[in-house]
Amino acid sequence: MSSARVDGPAWVQDAVLWHVYPLGAVGAEQTGDPGAAAVHRLPQITAWLDHVLALGANGLLLGPVFASQTHGYDTVDHLRVDPRLGDDGDLDALFAAASATGVRVLLDGVFNHVGREHPAFRAVLEQGPSAPTASWFRLRWPDDVAADPSVWTPGVEPDYDDFEGHRHLVALDHTSPDVVDHVAHVMTHWLDRGAAGWRLDAAYAVPSSFWAQVSDRVRERHPDAYLLGEVIHGDYAGAVREGHLDAVTQYELWKAVWSGLNEGNLWELSHALGRHAGFLEDFTPQTFVGNHDVTRIASRLEDERHLAHALVVLLTTGGTPSVYYGDEHGFRGVKEDREGGDDAVRPALPASPDDLSPVGLPVMALHQELVGLRRRHRWLHTARPSVLQVENRRLVVASEGGPGERLLLALSLEDGPVTLEVPGATEVLAGEAHLDGGSVRLGPHGWAVLAG
Template sequence: MVRWAEYAIFWQVYPLGFTGAPRVLSDEPDRHRLRRLVDWLDYAVELGCSALLLGPVFLAETHGYDTIDHFRIDPRLGTDEDFDRLIGAARERGVRIVLDGVFNHVSRRFEHTEWFRRRADGTYDVFEGHQHLVALDHENPAVARYVARVLDHWLERGAAGWRLDAAYAVRPEFWRKVLPSVRQRHPEAWFLGEVLHGDYAAYAERSGLDSVTQYELWKAIWSSLNDANFFELAWALKRHAGFLETFVPQTFVGNHDVTRLATCLTDERHFGHALALLMTLGGIPSIYYGDEQAFRGLKEEREGGDDAIRPRFPRDPAELAPFGWPAYRLHQRLIGMRRRDPWLVRAQTSVEHLTNRAVALRAHSAEGEVLTLLNIGDEPYRFPLDTSGFSVIGAPSSEEGPGRPVPGHSWVVLRRPDGPGAASG
């Protein structure tokens, strides 16, 4: 595992939406919109983030996942110089940038049509029925060489790693062929694969990727809160514990492909519960831009159905609506808590107490022990746990404390500085 990534908190940004770029590529001159991100780096750092997970920036027809040329910055966003400026500004602040690479499929305008994968009838294979997204032939050695060149090029230009879009649609052995030579030249580079379902651990092992996306945990978090069914969360945490034995997943409660957390939750009082889980469970957490301001947005399966979850940000943080700043400050507190206990990235979590509406989770390592108590019932709940030696490190108000009932629809995070061995001594 690349060491810097273990301690990273990511702020994920979809740049075409964030900067208000046109939805479709045109002949307009370079617009230098990428520079707007420079003005938001301090905002991300003050939030507590140490890395930027940047959506597609390469020449594409529409949404960025229909790439035309992986070696050229999309003119809707700017130029190579704008990219260099962003990298330099991020480096000055100690922020690493991970790029989004789409290598399963490309635009039909992609130059190397001889690399397109064909069906038995001779027509081009496409990605999940999208006729404008043509699948690459990953059995062709030229494709592997091309992907390695792209990865190398932008790592040389200052990127710290790659998110590999739709990795689940590519046989893991392809990445196993591509990555070793890239890692030899860039040993500190971090590689994240987008995997939706299946055996995450097996895919990570067979591909050689550092991490994959933890969609199972994302779903269990909001679904268990909505359904008042923490048994679903407990089941997902068993799976999560198994993943952590072989790799460190990327964890999230929102990203560019799903309905916003604030919209997804049926009870807005449980927003903090979801965030407390994200910041106390093992994994490498990311915050999707706007979630830290409690943005709302519904993803729809239609043309333009992603627009609501990929909005334009204003030019300056001062232009954000005032009602979003309490959510930002909550993120600050919980991210700060996470960064003070970096061992949580690999922490194993056990379920200490479980009902439909109340759960107690114990994250532990030799370096410490954290209890996360969640109550989504209407009445205060007293957890039957010994909390002597613990202190409050996270709560929505000052009313919560060790040994006290957790108020209805509230939560509290407690910490004991000793390892779990001290608890039984």
Template sequence: MHEGSSPAWVDNAIWWHVYPLGFLGADPTGVIRKPGRTVAAIEPWLDYVLDLGLNGIVLAPIFESETHGYDTTDYFQIDTRLGTEADLVSLVAAARGRGIRVLLDGVFNHVGRSFRSPAPTDGDLLERTSTGEVVTFEGHEGLVVLNHDDERVADLVVEAMAYWLDRGIDGWRLDAAYAVPPAFWARVLPRVRERHPDAYFMGEYLQADYTEVVREGRLDSATQYELWQAIWHSIEDENFFELDWALTRHNGFLETFVPYTFIGNHDVTRIASQITDARHHPHALVLLLVLGGTPSIYYGDERGLRAVKETRWGGDDEIRPVYPDDPADFAAGGETFRLHQELIGLRRRNPWLVRATTSAVICTNTQYVIEVVADEGRLFVALNLSDEALPARIAQADLVAGHATETAGGWQVASHGWAVWQETPGERD
């Protein structure tokens, strides 16, 4: 295991991922700089988080920026559209008082064009071409890349991370970590851990050798995009063989680190829009909450919201919606909310699931039964996408979620249904 092995508290973390500029009703374009409610206005939602069964909040960028938050201009100042440092400190204190952890989103690969170093330096901190032109990030003219070979950039990131950890946050989501040399994280993170040994560092990686980048960068975890893709795509395309292959790889990752798992975030089409057949929406959530990993729920998914990400200016707005001032004003999606509570409760009763691995008992295009196992316990999970009933020969186990009918040969899951069983204590082979 790498030096930055995850702090013990992460084993029990389940996150609620929020995009504050959207959640709080600010103008994300930066054109009119319309302020939203301050980050302190998230405080009334903390009991909602607990009611859902979660104990952590991931806040997408909240630092001063030009537009959508990912074009940071000052790592040491809260975006004026979201209030002040005092507002964040208030929120963090209120969360801590309820046992809720807080992660901030650090955009340390690139910055906005009006970014200025917090102290006078000889030359800027940006990566430049041989002709002196700034390097942009993935063709976005408003995002310019930091020079990660410059030790002053490493110093800046160390100080920015430590500054907010000093103010009570618990760790960092490292945006676009895949674009940063792992050696940079390996120089930075041990220095931060010297001051905050209990901090958690999770990197955003799309397609990568996750085990290698976590090891090389001294990270605690990485976003499991492979599993996200396999979950929704295998259900939508009725091809559980795709998911089965992804879970084989997922088992391998779990040997060295605990991946950060999700079925929705601020960058992708919502799961309820990815999967056409609403009867199969629960199947995706079941997988998220029974598989090994550190799960995250993207705000709105717990209410079954639908939205499609579009490749245009403002194409993310629909997936980053405004939430009301008061949770009591949010009446939609009650059934989906209750399903989240049920499955999060199942996971809470079985904390060993964080490192559990899987193996297939039945795998066809439309029917999938898996065993989820660790030293401390075992679950059986059946997912049925077909019009035919799914027979499952599961013995010495109790039905703990979903619906199934007991038969002489075991159990039967109805068409388009799902079920979870737990091994009866003392029945392990």
């Protein structure tokens, strides 16, 4: 184990997260007026806490809940709940109800950019270069204004950096001490109110030096806060180490799971698991097979029999796993690269879990079985996967913790029965399989988790 190992707060060892996109889950309007009267919809999320527990989860990873004009990622007030969801009292009540049931709540912090209507940017538009918040943004004024700010006149706008070409998302200047102060204040404010940690949106677009300053400030008051950066590509371990974070999102493994299963190329999954084992030397990644930004796993997989394969990889591999709301009932939805293209993967939930279709109950039962297995082997949080056998459509993986802590995962994508070598296996813990000495027999498109 690396001496630079990042373990994060102790409570995360047992964390299984239920990830919800609140504006979608409660059926809020697609656009809103941040100054409108509150519509108290957050209690609809509170009503699902028993479902979180029934799943076996103990964490609630919330998407954006702060005042915005559209999808929540165009924040206009980090210190106020979006009125389409309710008010501060509703969020406080959610924190209290979650705490009473042993569920920790993580918030989604959008700190790479703000919406154009954020007061800090409105001040720039209304006051020009002399605005006290001009240093918050990466601005480029017309040449005459840049040479002599006193010639600025109302209506003259600067050019500015944005988020990936979206002009309504104004990028912050992360070299500004004022921005460091603001973000540290926001994060601490909501941790004081009851949040247990933060998902840091678009962390990959922000300098690690900024996260390091903010993280250190936040942890002075909240050493047990979990700080998770959204990172898609690149140096995961470096982002954690240099940003003083606890973890980043494991997109490499997510991609290898569904594409390896779809293409009958378990070599890809094998390679990703090897990479994942390396990451686990330094930190514990946040793992998932679905989230608010991607096509749902039940729609992504070309063979529905492989949904179990994806889930068993998630829940027997080291990491802090999350289940995206509805995936535990086999919800479908395809993300499209167009305006409104996320809507299908961010649907409204029914009023209560009792109103879910019984069609999804077998998928729920599978989730419960595998989350339960993970709970009985809590060392899986940091377990290193090692591939024992791999072919195009067959895979055997050992997940190992300390002495005496070992499970085997056997997967087959074959159309007929197969026999795989599983050295040291002693018992079938999950899946339909027959164990005979050092080998296991799986049916067509079978899987098994084995003690060993």
